[in-house]
Amino acid sequence: MLHCLHAHFAAPVCVGFVEEASFGKLFATDDLIDLGAGSRLPALAIARVLHAFHGRGARVAASYPTRLFSGSYAPLANRGFGHGRSIYYCHTPPRFLYDLRDHYQAHFPPWQRPLLAALRRWLQPRYEAAVRSMDVVLANSRNVQRRLQDYLGVASRVVYPPVDTDRFQWLADDGYFLSTARLEPLKRVDMLVRAFKRMPSRRLVVSSGGSELARLKALAADAPNIQFPGWLGDRQLAELIGRARATIYVPVDEDFGMSPVESMAAGKPVIGVAEGGLLETVADGKTGILLSPQFGEEDVVAAVLALDPNRAASMRAACIHRAERFSSTRFLKEIGAVLHCG
Incomplete structure (x- = not known):
């Protein structure tokens, strides 16, 4: 999103820190203001960025x-x-403060938990x-709009984030199912692995990394x-999506979720979960199959078996059409109206 905004409006970008692996050389040096607040320790990284x-x-x-704030911590600069004018584009209120408080507490190393508690009280x-x-407060989905209202009592308008839909295209059906979700507990990739162990004739490709990889x-x-x-470059990933039969993305209450839109942009249906942002992106039965939020391995198996080559191909046109609702062109038009008119 930052690159899309910068490229269109030629505005400087201020970030807490830069990771070359993900940020690369997207911005000219003169346009990037790096606050240099990174750290390898999760709790310390948060403290430094704040x-x-x-x-x-x-x-x-x-x-x-005119100032456009994005992310969980940048608003503190307002x-x-x-x-x-100050405008906030909210991807989600910090979930470690609200609905996922207990989850983050449990997954932080014990010696860092007191620091996390102190950060919560301060933040x-x-x-x-x-x-x-x-x-002005903008939300990246109706799901996040509800969180803003429920947790903060703040009204917002929805502007879906930009997806570079032109980067993806249907190439072939090589028969495999693809997961691009980060390998973290809330993404539930372990459920997919267990399901595919029950289907030795079906292939699963997991193209990502994270704490759960090993x-x-x-x-x-x-x-x-x-x-x-593992992680792939943009071109390799686009080709992997373009040759899959379908993608699978089943996170817990996802804020929005770019992966399903990228999949649909390539004409590939999505096996997803009927909660969070996927309720807004995937049309159940038309551009994919949405499982119950309480799904089990057997539900994943049934969905994979249901998406045979013919059914997947029958969803191709609807997927591509659906993805255009979330294109960069649409985003720039909507965000431009906010920036220039309010």
Whole structure:
């Protein structure tokens, strides 16, 4: 999204830190303001980014008449400047403060949990005050719009994020099913691995990485039909999607979810879950199959077996048409109207 906005509006971009592996060389040096707040320790990284946006980030923001904040921590740079407009594009209120509080507490290393608790106490009132002080609040989905209303009592309008739909195309049906979700507990990729172990004649390709990689590889060690090529570059990933029969994406209450839209842009149906942002992107029975939020391995098996070559091909045109609802062109038109007119 940042690259899309920068390329269209030629505006400087201020970030908490830069990771070359994901950020690359998307921005010219003169256009990128790096606050340099990264860290390999999760709790410390959060603390450093918060401090950076609350301090130097606020000074940077004060020098511009229109300020678009995005992410969980950037809003702290909105300090009531008394001039111009402040707009917040919310991907989700920080879930470790709200609905996933217990999950994050359990998954942080024990010695970092007191720091996480202290961060919560410091961040929550400041985050809520910063969001309420925005001139305009945008949500990246109706799902996130509900969270903003439920947790903060803040009204917002929905502007779906941009997907570069032109980058994806239908290439072939090579018969495999593809997962591109990060390998983290909330993405439930372990359910897919277990399901495909019950279907040795069906292939699963897991193209991503994350904290669960070693565990999932061990789980699939006796399943030659499951492959882990790891993270791929944009071109390789687009080709992998374009040659799949379908993609599978079953996260817990996803904010929005770009992966299903990328899949549909290539004419590939999605096996998803009927909760979160997927209810807004995937049309059940038309561009994919949505499982119950309480799905089990047997439900994944049934959906995979139901998507034979003919049924997958029959959804191709509807998938491509559906994906255009979330294109970069549509996003720039909608965000431009907000920036220029309010």
